[in-house]
Amino acid sequence: xxxxxxxxxxxxxxxxxxxxxxxxxxxxxxxxxxxxxxxxxxxxxxxxxxx
Amino acid sequence: xxxxxxxxxxxxxxxxxxxxxxxxxxxxxxxxxxxxxxxxxxxxxxxxxxxxxxxxxxxxxxxxxxxxxxxxxxxxxxxxxxxxxxxxxxxxxxxxxxxxxxxxxxxxxxxxxxxxxxxxxxxxxxxxxxxxxxxxxxxxxxxxxxxxxxxxxxxxxxxxxxxxxxxxxxxxxxxxxxxxxxxxxxxxxxxxxxxxxxxxxxxxxxxxxxxxxxxxxxxxxxxxxxxxxxxxxxxxxxxxxxxx
Numbered sequence: 055x056x057x058x059x060x061x062x063x064x065x066x067x068x069x070x071x072x073x074x075x076x077x078x079x080x081x082x083x084x085x086x087x088x089x090x091x092x093x094x095x096x097x098x099x100x101x102x103x104x105x
Numbered sequence: 106x107x108x109x110x111x112x113x114x115x116x117x118x119x120x121x122x123x124x125x126x127x128x129x130x131x132x133x134x135x136x137x138x139x140x141x142x143x144x145x146x147x148x149x150x151x152x153x154x155x156x157x158x159x160x161x162x163x164x165x166x167x168x169x170x171x172x173x174x175x176x177x178x179x180x181x182x183x184x185x186x187x188x189x190x191x192x193x194x195x196x197x198x199x200x201x202x203x204x205x206x207x208x209x210x211x212x213x214x215x216x217x218x219x220x221x222x223x224x225x226x227x228x229x230x231x232x233x234x235x236x237x238x239x240x241x242x243x244x245x246x247x248x249x250x251x252x253x254x255x256x257x258x259x260x261x262x263x264x265x266x267x268x269x270x271x272x273x274x275x276x277x278x279x280x281x282x283x284x285x286x287x288x289x290x291x292x293x294x295x296x297x298x299x300x301x302x303x304x305x306x307x308x309x310x311x312x313x314x315x316x317x318x319x320x321x322x323x324x325x326x327x328x329x330x331x332x333x334x335x336x337x338x339x340x341x342x343x344x345x346x347x348x349x
Contacts, residue, residue, distance in 0.1 A: 058207060060208075061204050061211050065212040068208075068246075072216065072242065072249055076241070093147070093148050093180025094149070095152055096152045097302075099170045099173050099174075
């Protein structure tokens with residue numbers, strides 16, 4: 055039980071860090087910048103522009 | 106537009122990934138690094154699939170767009186498992202070891218839950234938006250956990266040089282993304298943004314090259330301290346001179 059409780063608290067702390075980091079990037083970039091990861095060496099496709 | 110540079114990087118990434126898996130099999134450490142090999146195999150087949158979809162439907166086609174981003178989102182989950190396995194390995198001797206797996210499992214569930222929560226109300230495009238949101242969140246999770254892994258590694262003084270090299274590869278990969286974002290924010294220029302889009306696939310290839318070196322040239326038992334002994338820090342050298 056203690057193990058689960060400690061794990062939950064640490065996981066929640068990590069989640070706070072994640073949300074904080076994401077908000078910081080969104081604030082700095084002035085919008086919701088798309089994240090282009092590259093699992094592999096393939097070139098990412100162009101982001102379609104909305105009219 | 107896909108040019109020679111993109112094709113060379115793509116081919117290199119596949120070849121290096123398969124070579125790393127081959128070296129792991131040859132050294133009989135495939136099962137020991139199961140998640141690393143799984144992520145490499147996934148990335149290699151994903152790149153081959155990308156090439157196939159791109160040539161069949163075109164670079165700007167929606168088929169390639171969805172194939173790439175859905176495949177990438179699944180790839181980030183595989184990367185998450187890889188980072189979790191590194192944590193598990195690093196904290197094996199620690200008192201915190203029993204907390205690692207449940208913590209990372211609960212954290213993953215929370216990230217999926219948060220990604221789904223943001224999407225509520227967009228049922229018409231739930232799947233595609235959810236995958237994009239999950240991919241973004243998993244990317245930030247990767248950055249956060251790699252940083253924590255690096256700090257823990259320094260604090261706990263990891264002994265295996267190979268392990269340090271493997272984590273360093275991950276660090277290079279995620280740091281390239283962070284640097285790319287920082288440059289895009291500081292210099293909001295479309296030409297620069299287009300040029301920077303070419304960097305992450307190259308950094309992925311560099312990471313795989315580093316992993317290949319780690320498995321090929323660095324034995325599992327080689328300690329980090331040997332390198333430190335070979336090139337002592339000035340402060341230590343001075344201390345030794347003073348003692349003599």
